Amino acid sequence: MKIKIFLLGVMVLFFTSCKKEKAIVVTTNDYCSAVDTITGIMVHDIFSPPVASRIYVYPNIAAYEIIAQNSTKYESLQGQLNGLDSIPALDAKSGVNQKLAALIAHMEVSKQLIFSEQALEKYRDSLYQKWSDENQKEFDVSKEYALKVVDRIKVWMSKDNYKQTRTFPKFSVYTDQPGRWQPTPPAYMDAIEPHWGEIRTLVMDSASQFKPVAPYPFSTDKNSSFYKEAKETYDTGNMISEKLIEVEKAKSELIPEESAIANFWDCNPYATVTQGHMMFAKKKNTPDAHWINIAKIALKKSNSDFETAIFTNTITSIGIFESFISCWDGKFSTNVIRPETYINLYIDENWRPQLQTPPFPEYTSGHSVVSSCSSVILTSIFGDNFSYVDDSEIPFGLPKRSFKSFKQAAAEASISRLYGGIHYRAAIENGVVQGTNLGAYINSKIKFFKSK
Structure with a gap:
């Protein structure tokens, strides 16, 4: 009986280990779907066209900066866009899945800019659960890095004068x-x-x-x-x-x-x-x-x-x-x-x-x-x-x-x-x-x- 229990434990560990080794795959459709979700929320929340442009641009830049890290193809936008600098560097040996981190950053920055946060959280949390089930370690390390980038983008976008214009007088x-x-x-x-x-x-x-x-x-x-x-x-x-x-x-x-x-x-x-x-x-x-x-x-x-x-x-x-x-x-x-x-x-x-x-x-x-x-x-x-x-x-x-x-x-x-x-x-x-x-x-x- 003890041998059977031991063997069962070994099998559980084996299959759990195999499960964790599965890399999380993130596709173009996944990114476009996230953008579509934000669009749907903006239509529901009735954002003006200028404000909508702000909701689109910052999450995309956050995602872009992550894929530009250690890239042989893409240049960072640091120093190219007004006020953008100090994006956290990515250790190539960290185990971060850059595609995954980019999509996480896109959703988390978007969440800061919309009204109907619960609608986005529901969409995001379903993905988080899926990714956690596929590879908890890879998800955790990728999310950790994504949130560091999100924090930097939040500081940057907070200085674009948007909050100040909310208090300016109406047009006469x-x-x-x-x-x-x-x-x-x-x-x-x-x-x-x-x-x-x-x-x-x-x-x-x-x-x-x-x-x-x-x-x-x-x-x-x-x-x-x-x-x-x-x-x-x-x-x-x-x-x-x-x-x-x-x-x-x-x-x-x-x-x-x-x-x-x-x-x-x-x-x-x-x-x-x-x-x-x-x-x-x-x-x-x-x-x-x-x-x-x-x-x-x-x-x-x-x-x-x-x-x-x-x-x-x-x-x-x-x-x-x-x-x-x-x-x-x-x-x-x-x-x-x-x-x-x-x-x-x-x-x-x-x-x-x-x-x-x-x-x-x-x-x-x-x-x-x-x-x-x-x-x-x-x-x-x-x-x-x-x-x-x-x-x-x-x-x-x-x-x-x-x-x-x-x-x-x-x-x-x-x-x-x-x-x-x-x-x-x-x-x-x-x-x-x-x-x-x-x-x-x-x-x-x-x-x-x-x-x-």
Whole structure:
């Protein structure tokens, strides 16, 4: 009997030892799934597009810094991004699984930036249990190192002026000054993130480094450039409305292409629905989330490895983060009136845009800046003619759209703002220039790869 017990004990130790020797495997899909989880939480929590860009960028940088440790391919971003230094060094003999540590760091930094922490904890804890079961020692040492990096990233991101801007005064609206932005229907919300231009940049020298040309001077003169631009937005909206009426008469399920484009790129998390005396928000992606998902689509189509997934998410999120700082600095310094307000005051008081007007000034178009910057960055990774099918809006009831390149998608995202009736053409075209120049600057400024 004693011999049987002894042999049973030996077998248990043997199989336990074998279990611990199994390496924990972390894949590209695992990383993309973690990013998707954060996106879902952000949609639920209704973060503004600028704040969403902050939630994406810091976790990606934390993950990237871990895979860059002792890498023969990737350079650390220490000393390249403003204020980033002192990332804990990794002992090559420590037994740390860098992919695992990178994913842990991504989740733990994300947890610091969202509201619905329990939703992320539930997702994270299920993974922690799985990894612990696979290899407790490897999990423990990898987590220990990841948390050291997380602590350093937390200190760094705490100095980006975000907390300070939470206490700054609201944007002052002077309705007696023509041409200035005013809150728009149906919610008439205060301006969102009026001080975002004061957030610390990561790559740019300052928020105004890529300042666009000045908008047209405000005017109600029918011969002025400003009036002509407003009239174009008005006429475009009416043209689309007429097409929609014809479609309804024909009882067709096909909507006009301009309307489909406007809806696909709406990306307004502050869109609201009014039912009787109730008003509630519609759950939607932000521009950030849309382009982060496009990056995921490209990674999966190209069968990219784990390190490439982190690199792609990191540089894309840096571009998006810088885009919002650059764009918002211009929006609140020019403070241009939205088409809906101008048209209702000076052209047609009953006119409404197809899309709800977002709650911040008009110039330049945020989606134009973000999309153009993102397209330049993704093109530098995957090439000029990278075709793909964009399914980003399926969760929000919209069909897929196909694109021959990232630049084509960015151009469509930009013109969607005219079709939606929420921007003038100058804000779109100058926003494209702004984002394109910013994307090229980021590609040239940051050294991600080591010299061969």
